[in-house]
Amino acid sequence: MNQQEHKKGLPFFGIGKILPFLKKFRRNLILMVTCGLMGSLVDIILPLFRRYALDHYVGNQTMDTIFLFVILYAVTVVFAGIANYISCSLATITEVSVNRDLRETAFRHLQTLSFSYFNQNSVGYIHARVMSDTSRIGSLASWTLMDSVWHISYLVGSAAVMISLNARLAGLVLLILPVLVVLFSFFQKKLIRVNREVREINSRITGNFNEGITGAKTIKSLAIEDEMSQRFMAETSNMRRRSISASRLRGVFAATMNFAASIALAIVLWKGGYIAESEVGTFSAFMSYAQGMMEPVRWIIDAISDLITTQVNIERFSNLLAVQSDVIDTPQVIAKYGDILEPKKENWEPIRGDIEFKDVTFRYPDGDEDVLEHFSLKIPFGSHIAIVGETGAGKSTLVNLVCRFYEPTTGQLLIDGRDARERSQLWLHSSIGYVLQTPHLFSGTIRENLLMGKPDATEEEIWAAVKAVSADEVIAHLENGLDTDVGEGGDLLSTGEKQLISFARAVLADPRILILDEATASVDTITEAKIQAALDSVTQGRTSLMIAHRLSTVRNADLILVVRNGKIVEQGTHKELIRMRGYYYELYTRQYEDEATAQLLA
Ligand SMILES: Nc1ncnc2c1ncn2[C@@H]1O[C@H](COP(=O)(O)OP(=O)(O)OP(=O)(O)O)[C@@H](O)[C@H]1O
Ligand SMILES: [Mg+2]
Structure with missing residues (x-):
């Protein structure tokens, strides 16, 4: 077995990948673990307090230490x-801090990725990486860590x-530990399986539900309600069945746990004779410890499985961060x-706007055919x-290359x-105005969307851009004019x-290169x-x-x-x-005829 395989075999190997994110919280974590240790220490000491009280104060003797006892007890509890x-x-x-850091890192990283990443990975997939993977990692680094310390030290x-x-007597009571481990592991495996099934059905239901809503019109038009x-x-119905069997299993598990606890207690009662009659306190302490063992054992087994399943989250999350954009700026370019x-x-030279394709062959990263072959073209500044x-045919591909969304x-x-x-991608992008074939607006008002093109634009500039693309009439018809809310993705407006x-947003930015991909197809x-x-x-x-x-x-x-x-x-x-x-000529005459026919029929 080589080193690599050996490492892969270790169940918790992936944890190392999140350590860099935890470094910053070192002090927090150390204090958290220390306090967890203290808490568990108190859990261990409390039965000893009871033991002392039972042995010294019940039915007798001298009560002179009681005052000190009460104080000590109170101090411990506080x-x-x-x-x-x-x-x-x-x-x-x-x-929450780890969650925030991970999400921020992921979000920033996503901004650097090229188009092809978003073409190849669904929004749902990316969303899950940024939201749920990070939240599992966050809770592993905090609660799981603290609880593990607490429970292990208690045991x-x-x-x-x-x-x-x-x-x-301790030897006998502790004999039950391996039995507990086997029992809990057995139940836990089963529980994980049913829970996973329930989760899967749940996500299918959510998916169906989403499709039912987003595709409502299509569903109606196809009459497939x-x-x-x-x-x-x-x-x-499937969900209902599975949920019921899951809760039955949980019920049996809880009952088994109680049963196991009773066995531990029974051992103490049965073999209590090992303890001298005068030591009622010790007997009581044993009872507490025997009962107290259940929870930590269950917890540790849970934590181990948590660690194993969170491996997947860590793996997927670090894979996301490891994805390199297909289009990257070289270190020299970034330096300048x-x-x-x-x-x-300050180092950006002003752009003129000459574009030249020089013997360009292009194939999409996941495509199996060249979309362009040995293509050369000079587009001097100012040409239309x-x-x-x-x-x-490859029209959008051509402009994607100009924008360097692909290389x-x-x-x-x-x-x-x-x-x-x-030169850097940003240098180029900041000089390009691109009206996409599928327009996208951000939630907020029309004005906010326009200002994204030029944050410091004056009212006159905004209106000039709006008028230039004949959007003024549309805006005039809206109740709140420029301050109309466009909804998520601009969905409150028509295409x-x-x-x-x-279009107005692109014009407002006053770019040297303007790209219109079917910019007026839907007007x-x-x-x-x-x-x-x-x-x-x-x-x-x-x-x-x-285009x-x-x-x-x-x-x-x-x-x-x-x-x-x-x-x-x-x-x-x-x-x-x-x-x-x-x-x-063929395309033109065909379209011309179609339009003429349409006009005649109208
Ligand atoms: N991300 C992609 N990955 C792989 N192949 C792609 C990708 N995008 C487009 N293609 C393929 O490249 C070819 C050209 O696509 P492109 O989007 O440039 O066409 P278009 O001329 O803009 O078409 P339309 O008029 O429908 O917008 C098509 O065959 C398409 O299937
Ligand atoms: Mg296109």
Whole structure:
């Protein structure tokens, strides 16, 4: 077995990966563990107090020490209370702080990842890593740690006290420990299994429920309400059955625990003869310890399984942090231009806006075919480029490369004559305005969304941008104007409205490179015509790339790229392409005929 395998075999190996996150809380943790130890020490001492009281004060003798006894007892109890308070508070503080740190780290890391990561991993998966994995790790580092210390020290301490009081009886009582371990492990395995089943069904139910809500319209339009309800009901009935059997199992487990405790007590009662008659106190102490052993044993077994299952959370979480973006800035670039968190804007040279594809071949990281092959194109600053072609032809891919959301598999993308990789992603992104095919707004008001493009924009600038894209009429119709709440993801607005707002946001930022991916696909033809008219001024002084399905909207472009199956099959101005009588001509006449027919039918 080599070193690596050996390490993998160790059940708690992964814990090491979260140690760096705990370093900061070292003092907290040490104090927490110390207070936990104190608490368990008091738990061990209290039966000894009773023992003393029984042996010295019951039915007799001298009561002269009673005053001191009461004081000592009171001090111990108060001390236990304080230790308890401190350890619990520290555990809570550690838990929430570790959670926060882990989540913050994960969130920051996610910001650095490239598009391909988000394409390959579902939102649900990422959400679970950031929320539930971190919360399990947080509670492991706080409560599980403290409770383990408490319970282990209680077991060891009480065993030691029992042995010192009466070794023979202690030996007998402790014999029950292995039995307990076997018994609890048995139940625990079963419990974990049923609990997991219940959880799985529960998540399926949540999933069904979510689909039922988010897909409500589709469900109705397909008239499959009945099937969806049947599916949902089957799961909930299943859930009911499993939950009942889980709670039965828990009941049997609790009863078995009580039974085991009774056996321990029975041993003490039965073999109580080992204790001298005068030592009633010792007898009582044994009773307490014998009973007190149940909980820690159960707890330690729980903690061990917790440790094992949390391994998976730690593993997945550290894998998330280990994911490297496909697009990264080199250390030299970061040294000069800074990174996302600390940009060194003073070193950024102003961008002009020349773009050049130099023999670019591109394949998506998870794709099995080249989307672009040996593609070269110079786009000088200020030109207005249109990209047209069928669905799935590779238009969005082309602009994703310009934005450096992906990098060429081979070849180069030059910005202002220099390889894009020589400068930071942020440098490029801060000069690009991109109106996405699927517009996204953030929850908040329209104004807040617009200001994301330019936080210090004045009211005039905002309105100028809004007017430039003809969003002013839409906004005027909304009750609160610019201060209208757009809802989560902008879902309170129509797709066309979202498109206009995100367009205005891009324009407000005054980017050197403007990218419009079907930016007007969801607005009505009248609004589109208005935007079209304003486009000349919007694109003035910028390099613009505009993807459009409606070919009538690209006639004025300086250059039209016609994409087919990932290749640029034709390029030129509208007139040139029409004259060529090729693919563009075909697309154009077909669309023109369709539109003409539609107009006639209207
Ligand atoms: N993230 C991805 N991973 C793998 N393949 C992808 C990815 N995104 C797109 N593709 C593939 O690349 C090709 C080009 O996609 P692209 O999104 O560029 O098309 P498009 O021309 O913008 O289409 P549309 O007009 O529908 O927006 C398609 O065949 C698509 O399946
Ligand atoms: Mg597209």
